[in-house]
Ligand SMILES: CC(C)[C@H](C(=O)O)[C@@H](O)C(=O)O
């Protein structure tokens with residue numbers, strides 16, 4: 001029975017309310033299979049407002065020693081936009097080289113989609129996690145004057161794109177063997193052309209996997225009109241951010257959408273989090289849906305090789321949603337119902 | 343009775359099939375009110391493949407002399423992505439300084455939305471048209487090697503943002519007086535912060551107009567779950583491209599979505615086009631829906647101050663859709679039905 005060390009970063013808003021339930025599910029699903037030792041990290045808005053620290057080096061070093069990270073959500077209206085996102089969340093993704101941002105979208109039985117005819121929806125977005133417009137390589141001059149110029153630079157490398165492309169092809173082999181590359185190569189010709197060439201090249205090594213291409217604008221249409229067409233969507237950091245939120249909406253709300261920030265070479269711990277944010281508007285009321293966080297703990301278990309326990313959580317969640325789908329329950333109730341099935 | 347000169351650029355694919363119907367509607371709606379002299383421009387894939395020219399200087403100079411431009415669509419699978427988009431469509435938008443890309447989204451009576459409960463949808467996206475990631479300021483080194491690096495640079499200026507922000511506030515005053523700024527200011531902190539500051543500043547001059555903010559990822563959710571909340575969406579070039587296609591989907595298809603590329607200072611002609619593309623998959627079959635192109639001609643008339651004729655076209659389209667909504671008609675039939683109502 002192996003012991004795993006897990007860094008827990010509840011973060012802000014509803015993050016704090018849901019993470020304990022993800023831990024509880026993780027515990028219960030692995031009883032007799034594995035041990036977990038948790039280290040809690042007080043990071044996020046409260047800490048920043050208290051002592052000004054965002055992600056101290058010593059915390060980062062301790063996080064690096066863990067086997068995986070469970071994260072709630074980051075973001076608080078009292079803090080200037082970007083401070084916690086860039087300084088904490090993105091700093092973790094980048095420093096821990098979590099280059100695969102894996103985001104499954106599935107319409108569970110019992111969930112009401114906002115679409116009239118959703119059909120069957122079951123795709124995974126493989127979003128690049130360490131490049132693109134997220135690198136923070138912009139600047140501004142003459143700030144606050146009529147002559148202000150502000151730039152944002154998207155940095156893309158063959159090294160960075162190829163590794164996530166390979167991951168997507170491996171994943172497609174275990175699924176319905178179809179990849180849709182999403183970009184905007186008719187406008188972002190430099191990065192788009194590189195992505196397309198690399199997908200074509202890697203694709204030659206996977207003759208069983210078909211791949212096609214859609215512009216990001218067209219992809220947002222198909223997510224609404226024909227989501228069943230997608231198996232694996234492969235895309236860059238910003239387009240992946242946009243598509244996964246839209247996808248969350250069509251599968252009945254981001255309350256069901258988990259994600260993994262994966263260092264697929266296992267040099268550093270991977271990080272698992274719901275794709276929804278800190279939701280300051282409903283924080284503190286005990287009504288946040290813990291399902292996405294609980295599903296994130298299943299992704300964490302799968303990443304550690306504990307597939308059986310991961311399956312158990314996913315089956316419990318599916319059964320819970322199938323039975324309770326649209327019923328109004330608070331955080332505690334949803335968690336208790338899911339745990340009772342484990 | 344004034345005479346207006348119109349540059350007609352049918353372009354590629356279905357563009358060629360729908361533009362004549364837009365001209366016919368324009369003619370009929372303005373009978374006895376105005377005269378139009380058309381100059382046709384043979385620009386697009388055919389011309390490029392024939393003699394290699396994309397937008398010759400002499401064509402551009404002649405286009406500049408017109409009062410407005412009617413465009414079909416640009417893009418062809420035989421031409422490398424970006425060549426026609428950058429060299430023709432974006433070159434026109436940029437050279438003619440069409441800084442307001444105006445894109446109304448309206449769910450017409452009789453149209454079936456893919457949403458189960460669409461409610462009433464009637465908003466306008468004001469998309470910046472001459473800056474951002476569309477400027478073409480990227481590059482690549484070591485192309486085709488494992489060391490390739492590709493960049494895309496988003497250039498944003500206070501000058502460019504402020505003028506389109508002012509346009510949005512003026513527009514909001516004529517509508518439901520609410521603006522939603524969409525950006526990604528928690529990641530794109532330089533450009534996002536500039537946009538937010540300028541919206542706040544201009545907003546002070548319009549105390550009757552309320553404004554709020556959404557991240558682009560959250561906005562793609564609300565377009566699906568609560569599109570009725572939007573009145574005027576104000577955003578940059580890339581986010582506007584994405585949101586308007588998604589919006590086109592929820593109002594029943596981009597076949598109903600017109601757009602104007604507007605030089606609001608009237609130094610150069612403005613350009614009107616459907617937001618859909620050249621649709622090579624259905625081109626040549628005579629089945630493309632000309633409604634978006636016909637609605638674009640109404641936007642053109644409104645821009646020239648011919649509001650009455652514009653209203654006439656819009657009413658005819660509304661009545662046609664209300665009656666024929668989901669019936670299957672070919673291009674000629676739809677056009678004939680709309681024209682019969684003018
Ligand atoms: C909070 C924000 C920086 C983040 C992102 O844009 O990646 C979030 O939207 C997400 O999708 O995880």
Ligand SMILES: CC(C)[C@H](C(=O)O)[C@@H](O)C(=O)O
Nearest residue numbers: 186187217417427431583617
């Ligand atoms: C064809 C393409 C360059 C264009 C854009 O991205 O602006 C189109 O998608 C549009 O929205 O008009």
